[in-house]
Amino acid sequence: MKKFLKGLGVLFFGSGLIVYTIMFFMETPELRPVFIMMDVIMGFFLFLLLRKKKPKQTSLTRSASRSSASPTPKPKKYSSYIPDPSDNFFVTNYDYLHELEQQAITPQMKDYGDIDSYRLAYEISLGALHTLKDFCYASPEGKRWYESMYHHCFNSRCDDFNFEERIEEGYQDLIENWAVYEQKFRAKKEQADFLLENGPQIRRMIIEIVKAEPGILQKDIYSRFDPAQRKAIISILQALTKEKVLFREPYKNTFKLFLKPPVLRGQL
Numbered sequence: 001m002k003k004f005l006k007g008l009g010v011l012f013f014g015s016g017l018i019v020y021t022i023m024f025f026m027e028t029p030e031l032r033p034v035f036i037m038m039d040v041i042m043g044f045f046l047f048l049l050l051r052k053k054k055p056k057q058t059s060l061t062r063s064a065s066r067s068s069a070s071p072t073p074k075p076k077k078y079s080s081y082i083p084d085p086s087d088n089f090f091v092t093n094y095d096y097l098h099e100l101e102q103q104a105i106t107p108q109m110k111d112y113g114d115i116d117s118y119r120l121a122y123e124i125s126l127g128a129l130h131t132l133k134d135f136c137y138a139s140p141e142g143k144r145w146y147e148s149m150y151h152h153c154f155n156s157r158c159d160d161f162n163f164e165e166r167i168e169e170g171y172q173d174l175i176e177n178w179a180v181y182e183q184k185f186r187a188k189k190e191q192a193d194f195l196l197e198n199g200p201q202i203r204r205m206i207i208e209i210v211k212a213e214p215g216i217l218q219k220d221i222y223s224r225f226d227p228a229q230r231k232a233i234i235s236i237l238q239a240l241t242k243e244k245v246l247f248r249e250p251y252k253n254t255f256k257l258f259l260k261p262p263v264l265r266g267q268l
Contacts, residue, residue, distance in 0.1 A: 103128035
């Protein structure tokens with residue numbers, strides 16, 4: 001029955017397509033748009049009747065099609081990186097290495113109040129560094145790690161330097177120039193004592209000067225005080241700026257000083 005109805009439909013729409021096509025050429029031009037539209041309709045239904053339907057996929061055929069469509073898995077590519085034995089040495093001995101590394105640092109003079117404490121800090125640092133070196137040099141991988149970490153260091157000022165040599169040279173300089181360092185620590189103590197005794201008064205004096213002379217140059221502030229206390233004055237000026245009591249504006253090789261920020265002085 002289905003085949004009969006399909007055949008009847010093909011005959012009807014096929015005949016209609018032929019008839020309307022003939023009439024397109026025989027009738028007046030005003031009617032041609034109508035015949036074109038009818039040809040399209042007939043052709044569309046004829047196409048629906050004559051097209052081949054895709055066979056329904058069973059679960060077996062669907063799984064087969066999915067397996068054939070999926071790409072063949074490619075073998076994983078592994079990195080060619082080969083772990084350095086020194087990396088394993090560091091991980092294995094991390095706690096002990098870290099403890100010594102915290103002590104093997106270059107002492108900074110500003111962190112110490114007297115020369116003896118400064119010397120002791122150097123000796124602790126060197127002792128920790130030598131202990132660290134002896135421990136690392138007991139194995140090839142440890143030696144490699146130590147040399148990469150302490151013989152080939154870098155920072156913003158140097159691409160390759162020996163940290164061990166720097167500490168040893170710093171300690172040697174301290175011992176050979178002991179008198180020079182003693183003078184530096186005396187001056188540092190005098191400055192600290194001066195600030196402790198006179199700091200609050202100097203702060204008030206600087207604020208009054210800037211209030212009376214807005215825009216005064218920082219270098220001119222120094223001339224109002226004892227030249228021997230220049231470093232103490234610089235320290236107080238830096239503190240006032242950090243606390244936003246003073247506001248500085250660059251001017252040539254110095255600064256102009258104000259008690260108000262630019263926005264409150266009517267400046268952008």
